[in-house]
Amino acid sequence: MTRVVRLLLVLFLFTVALPIAPSRAESTDTAAIDKIVREAMAMYNVPGVGLAIVKDGKPLYVQGYGVRSTATNDPVTADSQFALASVTKSFTALGVMELVKQGKLDLDKPIINYLPDFRLSDANATQTLTLRHVLSHSSGLPRADQWVFDDPKTREQIIAEMANIDLTAEPGKLWQYNNQNYVLAGYLIEKVTGQSWEQFITEHIFEPLGMKSVSFALDIEKANDWAQPHSFDILKGLTPMAYQNNLGAVGPAGSINASANEMATYALFQLSNGDDLLTPALMEEMHRGQIEMPVNATLYEHGMYAFGWYDITYRQHRMVEHDGGIFGYASKITLLPDDDLAIVLLSNSDGNGLLTEAIKLQLIDLLLGLKPLRDNVKYLNEIAGYDPEESKRIADAARSYKANLEDYEPLLGSYSGPLGVRVERRGAELWLIIAEQSVEMVLLPYADGKFVSNTPPIVGLQFTFNVAADGTVTLTQSVGGRDVEVARKLPQGSDSQTISYDDPQGKFTLTAPSDLVINTVQNFLLTQITDPAGTIILGSTALDEDALITVLKWVQQFDPTFQMEPQTTTTYTDADGDNWQQFEFGLPSNQTLVTRALVKGDTVIIVLFQMKTVDRDAVEKVANQLTDGVG
Secondary structure (H helix, E strand, O other): OOOOOOOOOOOOOOOOOOOOOOEEOOOOOHHHHHHHHHHHHHHHOOOEEEEEEEEOOEEEEEEEEEEOOOOOOOEOOOOOEEEOHHHHHHHHHHHHHHHHHOOOOOOOOEHHHOOOOOOOOOHHHHHHOEHHHHHOOOOOOOOOOHHHHOOOOOHHHHHHHHHHOOOOOOOOOOOOOOHHHHHHHHHHHHHHHOOOHHHHHHHHHHHHHOOOOOEEHHHHHHOOOEOOOEEEEOOOEEEEOOOOOOOHHHHHHHOEEEOHHHHHHHHHHHOOOOOOOOOHHHHHHHHOOOEEOOOOOOOOOEEEEOOOOEEEEEOOEEEEEEEEEEOOEEEEEEEEHHHOEEEEEEEOOOOOHHHHHHHHHHHHHHHOOOOOOOOHHHHHHHHHOOOHHHHHHHHHHHHHOOOOHHHHHHHOEEOEOOOOEEEEEEOOEEEEEEHHHOEEEEEEEEEOOEEEEEEOOEEEEEEEEEEOOOOOEEEEEEEOOEEEEEEEEOOOOOOEEEEEEEEOOEEEEEEEEOOOEEEOOOOOOOEEEEEOOEEEEEEEEEOOHHHHHHHHHHHHHHOOOOOOOOOEEEEEEOOOOOEEEEEEEOOOOOOOEEEEEEEEOOEEEEEEEEOOOOOHHHHHHHHHHHHHHOO
């Protein structure tokens, strides 16, 4: 299951790979493979990894590295079970496709035909939603599943609650990852077969493929050989944690556990023509992209979502893959059908999606004989804002720094901004609470005014408190080597602030209410203004058409619903007699994000705002101040 919060990890050198009964081909450069895995484990603080590589219809290399638990130092083997998390979705999709083959389900028949009481919040969508939409995450439902880990419900209750979620698109129009889609798919399997999802997957996938020791959720603890999940604490190091993947009703979206050996078998099946389970046409349909989704354009040329799989192009090689991450585990299975190659990676440490992606990219280049275009590991670290050496330095400093508790007093209290930030002291610890994200984290001091988060799995985020002479406290977070303002606490009784800044087009001064937060951000979005209800991002720079498209794509990464084509184009004259063209991008009024591009000559100002939460008049006022000030 994909984690909601992206975590920056702190380096803790630990692991030594222990090869256990590997399966390999003589021509394989296993030493190079081992080096890639071991270096990534050390860099990303991972105690154990299970690896399976299959090629040309047989296992090429299946291996265990490191330990199942730092408490026992028992080695990982090729049979050690790990949680697959969202890789489970590919099994649920396969189960659905088997029933399509049997004629019991139809990908394009409305769900309501199978579940007469099924309802969405939109009556038309209720009548048109199909399994094709559900399996491709294009149901129109936004992600609204924060409850899945701590709110026990039945599958019927989860599906009933879909009627209370506002749709953000009509079915089939927009990719939005949502675990409830796969709960619905699993429930449909149950309704048409009379078996539980777990029974059906066992009898119709695990048993035919010979996957004998696969388990669901907490059943992993009954196995003799299973990798315990771990979290990382700056003060304690790697620490085993209790297995928490008891998803229960949400199982079809993420509850399967398996070993590298078993996943090698599964990967070989997925590279086949369907064997006895599917026809070649249904196998291809399951893997074929159904709807566009955003991908990192530096790494991948193309990205779509299929049925429980991503359909992506890497260096002109087609990849069909899925990843997963949950409570101390990260997993990834990658198929390259045209190359008859598959790579499976399983790991047992919190927040280590960087590890599986870094190893995968290096192994693909190695196994296909491709000359690397860049240092992919360094690039992944850069876009994640993770510097291994800096993280180690900060961790070492935090272990030795001695704080004066009196220095915490000016920092305590509520801060302005939309996130609901509050800082509290609990005993000798400083805690940062972000109400809007339901996040609480302890902050360890490592230098005067500088802190690092240390509440697993949120470990390694760097924050700075700057206290001005007038008592104003500014809280910033280090993101990619740049300090970005998170919130601000003004002196008691203050209700306004004056902000001045320069950019390539002129100097601007704004007098803003005390509950606004203003800071410099991306080089093409120079000023971020945040109000209590939402976020406005304004920028002024010289952009040509290609650069404008780059900005719009940047926006789309944060809101995949964003529409690239202008919805309206108007021309107007400002108070100085200058002519402007105004392009409005975005969505219908029932959506979340609208972007305005104001153009005068080679000057473009980008204005983004959330329609549901931000006062449009306030946006107009701030935007006009900026346009009038452009030099």
